[in-house]
Amino acid sequence: xxxxxxxxxxxxxxxxxxxxxxxxxxxxxxxxxxxxxxxxxxxxxxxxxxxxxxxxxxxxxxxxxxxxxxxxxxxxxxxxxxxxxxxxxxxxxxxxxxxxxxxxxxxxxxxxxxxx
Amino acid sequence: xxxxxxxxxxxxxxxxxxxxxxxxxxxxxxxxxxxxxxxxxxxxxxxxxxxxxxxxxxxxxxxxxxxxxxxxxxxxxxxxxxxxxxxxxxxxxxxxxxxxxxxxxxxxxxxxxxxx
Numbered sequence: 001x002x003x004x005x006x007x008x009x010x011x012x013x014x015x016x017x018x019x020x021x022x023x024x025x026x027x028x029x030x031x032x033x034x035x036x037x038x039x040x041x042x043x044x045x046x047x048x049x050x051x052x053x054x055x056x057x058x059x060x061x062x063x064x065x066x067x068x069x070x071x072x073x074x075x076x077x078x079x080x081x082x083x084x085x086x087x088x089x090x091x092x093x094x095x096x097x098x099x100x101x102x103x104x105x106x107x108x109x110x111x112x113x114x115x116x
Numbered sequence: 117x118x119x120x121x122x123x124x125x126x127x128x129x130x131x132x133x134x135x136x137x138x139x140x141x142x143x144x145x146x147x148x149x150x151x152x153x154x155x156x157x158x159x160x161x162x163x164x165x166x167x168x169x170x171x172x173x174x175x176x177x178x179x180x181x182x183x184x185x186x187x188x189x190x191x192x193x194x195x196x197x198x199x200x201x202x203x204x205x206x207x208x209x210x211x212x213x214x215x216x217x218x219x220x221x222x223x224x225x226x227x228x229x230x231x232x
């Protein structure tokens with residue numbers, strides 16, 4: 001079974017500052033990793049994903065994440081925070097069974113607060 | 117492309133009644149659909165996985181007789197909450213997997229269920 005840990009239920013940064021949201025996972029096999037963003041009372045929007053290949057993945061809205069197998073991490077970063085980045089962010093993991101899709105296991109989420 | 121809709125977006129019902137929530141993939145055929153539940157300020161928890169034409173697979177602790185899932189076609193899955201009680205009040209989110217997207221799930225906007 002896989003699991004996801006997001007360090008920090010709340011992260012506050014100033015507008016224009018670096019955003020770093022942490023995600024560590026545990027998995028018995030190489031996982032597929034995702035970051036989603038959720039705005040209030042809305043569904044989830046995919047920011048980026050890692051499946052195979054390049055370990056540094058770039059997503060929408062200037063976000064990127066790096067898969068580090070040795071650290072079992074998939075931290076999300078953005079060089080310069082914008083007020084519109086304020087939202088809930090979820091890291092998720094799944095395993096591709098080959099026989100079909102598997103459900104996602106989500107971390108508890110990190111609420112990103114942007115200070116003006 | 118890859119749009120998933122849910123209907124209704126919110127519903128209020130009396131305790132003891134049943135509520136049906138629809139999840140549709142609008143522009144692709146979904147090999148698998150998933151149902152998640154999200155309590156306020158918490159993460160998403162996978163409830164069940166459904167494949168078209170077969171019985172849903174429920175996660176441990178989810179009552180299959182209470183949460184009836186029907187996956188009638190490659191574009192429609194329904195979740196029926198039977199004999200709803202206030203503790204069933206939650207945000208229900210579906211997602212759909214597109215076979216060509218390597219296990220990427222596309223999420224619906226969610227349905228807010230309030231049981232009085």
